[in-house]
Amino acid sequence: xxxxxxxxxxxxxxxxxxxxxxxxxxxxxxxxxxxxxxxxxxxxxxxxxxxxxxxxxxxxxxxxxxxxxxxxxxxxxxxxxxxxxxxxxxxxxxxxxxxxxxxxxxxxxxxxxxxxxxxxxxxxxxxxxxxxxxxxxxxxxxxxxxxxxxxxxxxxxxxxxxxxxxxxxxxxxxxxxxxxxxxxxxxxxxxxxxxxxxxxxxxxxxxxxxxxxxxxxxxxxxxxxxxxxxxxxxxxxxxxxxxxxxxxxxxxxxxxxxxxxxxxxxxxxxxxxxxxxxxxxxxxxxxxxxxxxxxxxxxxxxxxxxxxxxxxxxxxxxxxxxxxxxxxxxxxxxxxxxxxxxxxxxxxxxxxxxxxxxxxxxxxxxxxxxxxxxxxxxxxxxxxxxxxxxxxxxxxxxxxxxxxxxxxxxxxxxxxxxxxxxxxxxxxxxxxxxxxxxxxxxxxxxxxxxxxxxxxxxxxxxxxxxxxxxx
Numbered sequence: 001x002x003x004x005x006x007x008x009x010x011x012x013x014x015x016x017x018x019x020x021x022x023x024x025x026x027x028x029x030x031x032x033x034x035x036x037x038x039x040x041x042x043x044x045x046x047x048x049x050x051x052x053x054x055x056x057x058x059x060x061x062x063x064x065x066x067x068x069x070x071x072x073x074x075x076x077x078x079x080x081x082x083x084x085x086x087x088x089x090x091x092x093x094x095x096x097x098x099x100x101x102x103x104x105x106x107x108x109x110x111x112x113x114x115x116x117x118x119x120x121x122x123x124x125x126x127x128x129x130x131x132x133x134x135x136x137x138x139x140x141x142x143x144x145x146x147x148x149x150x151x152x153x154x155x156x157x158x159x160x161x162x163x164x165x166x167x168x169x170x171x172x173x174x175x176x177x178x179x180x181x182x183x184x185x186x187x188x189x190x191x192x193x194x195x196x197x198x199x200x201x202x203x204x205x206x207x208x209x210x211x212x213x214x215x216x217x218x219x220x221x222x223x224x225x226x227x228x229x230x231x232x233x234x235x236x237x238x239x240x241x242x243x244x245x246x247x248x249x250x251x252x253x254x255x256x257x258x259x260x261x262x263x264x265x266x267x268x269x270x271x272x273x274x275x276x277x278x279x280x281x282x283x284x285x286x287x288x289x290x291x292x293x294x295x296x297x298x299x300x301x302x303x304x305x306x307x308x309x310x311x312x313x314x315x316x317x318x319x320x321x322x323x324x325x326x327x328x329x330x331x332x333x334x335x336x337x338x339x340x341x342x343x344x345x346x347x348x349x350x351x352x353x354x355x356x357x358x359x360x361x362x363x364x365x366x367x368x369x370x371x372x373x374x375x376x377x378x379x380x381x382x383x384x385x386x387x388x389x390x391x392x393x394x395x396x397x398x399x400x401x402x403x404x405x406x407x408x409x410x411x412x413x414x415x416x417x418x419x420x421x422x423x424x425x426x427x428x429x430x431x432x433x434x435x436x437x438x439x440x441x442x443x444x445x446x447x448x449x450x451x452x453x454x455x456x457x458x459x460x461x462x463x464x465x466x467x468x469x470x471x
Contacts, residue, residue: 012321016298020325022165023156024294029168031290033175033204037197040179044193048183050123051130051194058117058131059138059201061257062110063145066103068250070096070149072242074297075304075386077157082308090225093154095238100146102234107146111139130194137198141205148209151216156301160219167211171204178203240461248392249383255392259399259428263407263421270411273354274418280348281361281422285372288333292373295326296380303384312449319381319440323374330373337366357418364422371429378436385443386456394435403428 003011034056041052073096080088114135118128152164178200185191192199217228260282267275299322306315337344341359349355375398379391407424410416416423443452 009321012318013325016295016302016322016325019159019161019301020295020298022161023297024291026164026168027290027294028287029172031287033172036172036175037179040183041194041197044183047125047127047130048194050127051134052197054118054121054123054127055131055134055194055198057261058114059111059135061254061261063107063142064257065250065254066107066146067149068253069103069243069246070100070146071153071249072246073150073153074157074300075245075383076241077154078301078304078384079308081158082305086224090227091238093225093227094231095235096150096154096242097147098234099239099242100150101143104143104146107142108139111135111142133195134198137195138201141202144206144209148205148212151212155216156297157304159301163212163215167208170211171208174207175200175204237461244459245386245388248388252392252395255395255399259403262404263425266421267418270417273357276354277357277361278418280345280358281365284344284362285365288330288369289372289376292326292330292376295322295329296376298322299377299380300384303381307385310449312444312452315384316444319384323377323381326373326377327370330369334366334369337362337369360419361422364419364426368426368429371426371433374433375429375436378433378440381440382436385452387443390439391436394439395432398428398432398435402431
């Protein structure tokens, strides 16, 4: 007997909230690491601060591609978890760890050969050399970070989300300790400045991986998956499945990060004040986005698990409950942006002209809060159904065709300046929000569970379906 709608809604909302809250906190803790790096580097010198800022702006887009690919672990394992397929869960996790190791190789090579790109920026003094040293130091942490991401998404998929929160807190502690030790030269270590920040980042990546690895090995509820009982070479079929679902996610995340980076560069053609105001408003919007992203991750988990249990109706209910929660969250942050813009901006600056422009841009950020929430939750619901290719195309059109084109037109042709560029961001995010949610509704009303399930089987590599019980 089904529950009344109200009781069913609050039950589902409670489950989603319990899954999502630790992920929200984990995301905010990881964001705080970049804040700590910036503050501590700023206490060294302007050159060290610039090197850390530029180095991290290169580091993030480079590893974000691999992170996106490994996000495929969540819907794959969530569906197996819902179906009670322990053997498939174990094998999926093992193969994701192989993929993490493989993805680390080109990522490390890119980071260790970034100096030509830094030279093109015509940076002052020794900033390019410091940023290059930062990237080379941090690059050695990439295998650990990729392994952490693979295990993190496995844990999330089986509804174990608190470890990510705890280990992000551990990571923040080691980040502060590592910076203090290696940047400033304490406990007998030399003062390495910005390069020390890179080594501290590397240490954090490995510490978080080792914590997640030990937990995943020791947690008794994971014993049935037999993840670490036997290892063989990577299975091409599973690699294809992970890449089929994950590559579009990786491309999508990279496009989104790159879009905001391009807008930041375009702001530089307007004025230094425009760049600074843009960064202030964007930083505040990024905080609220990471909150929405954490809750949206819970949507992927719930949709995937319900679909694995062969209930499309429950998957749809979970999706719309989660989407409603994300929209309510972003509506609340929009109200805060509208009501307290001056107080928020004052955290960053007391310069009158910079504050004035930052407040104006923060109003635009308030407008796109709901669109941002709808697009991140809609795409999360689609990921739960393993639908990632069409969302990638949607984001390409929304961000790079609609968003950037409209922003350039409003900003320069209509001479609206920074405000015009943010109008473009609003249009891009709104386009993605509408199309993602239309796509989810289309799939879940046009097809039955059996048809969607068969569609997933048709898309999966044939050898995967024939060899699910072998390694």
